[in-house]
Amino acid sequence: MMDRTGSCKRKTKETEISLKICLDGNGRNRIDTGIAFFDHMLDGFARHGLFDLEAEVKGDLDVDCHHTVEDTGIVLGQAIASALGDKAGIKRYGSFMLPMDETLALCAVDLSGRPYLNYQAEFTVEKIGGLDTEMVKEFFYAVSYSAAMNLHLKILDGGNNHHMAEALFKAFGKALDAATMEEPRMKEVWSTKGSL
Numbered sequence: 001m002m003d004r005t006g007s008c009k010r011k012t013k014e015t016e017i018s019l020k021i022c023l024d025g026n027g028r029n030r031i032d033t034g035i036a037f038f039d040h041m042l043d044g045f046a047r048h049g050l051f052d053l054e055a056e057v058k059g060d061l062d063v064d065c066h067h068t069v070e071d072t073g074i075v076l077g078q079a080i081a082s083a084l085g086d087k088a089g090i091k092r093y094g095s096f097m098l099p100m101d102e103t104l105a106l107c108a109v110d111l112s113g114r115p116y117l118n119y120q121a122e123f124t125v126e127k128i129g130g131l132d133t134e135m136v137k138e139f140f141y142a143v144s145y146s147a148a149m150n151l152h153l154k155i156l157d158g159g160n161n162h163h164m165a166e167a168l169f170k171a172f173g174k175a176l177d178a179a180t181m182e183e184p185r186m187k188e189v190w191s192t193k194g195s196l
């Protein structure tokens with residue numbers, strides 16, 4: 001398989017982002033979004049998905065974290081889509097159930113070309129570090145539409161808000177790793193329609 005790396009740069013009045021992801025990496029990452037807790041989440045995603053990830057994000061954090069987190073999701077989704085190319089010879093579906101102490105998170109992914117987010121997570125605090133908890137959903141929503149993936153995320157059991165957020169990001173990494181993995185028995189695009 002060719003080098004599955006995707007890069008994306010995006011600049012608006014609100015954010016300036018440069019991001020690169022290699023789907024066949026080993027989890028090495030260099031992430032700076034200006035929000036330490038969000039960096040910690042993206043590190044968990046990359047590390048446990050075995051993706052090499054570089055992300056340099058300069059956002060209008062003096063406003064709040066909204067644009068920074070949402071736009072990072074948009075750019076990450078675009079980079080994933082670009083790394084995947086025509087999606088020939090990959091497993092397409094992936095899912096993972098990730099425990100973190102009292103928390104149990106589920107993530108299921110279909111790299112279907114049809115964006116959809118089903119997100120069920122109830123946080124009980126408004127903020128974790130510098131990250132507004134309502135932005136966790138916005139991040140995954142942005143990834144789902146910009147990568148055109150069907151993404152289901154669910155907290156089946158929770159308690160500690162840090163664990164809940166982290167379990168979602170790690171479960172997403174594991175599920176996406178499974179979905180992007182090569183399937184040697186399948187040479188073409190795995191769809192009855194012939195394209196994804």
Ligand SMILES: [Mn+2]
Pocket residue numbers: 040162166
């Ligand atoms: Mn943590």
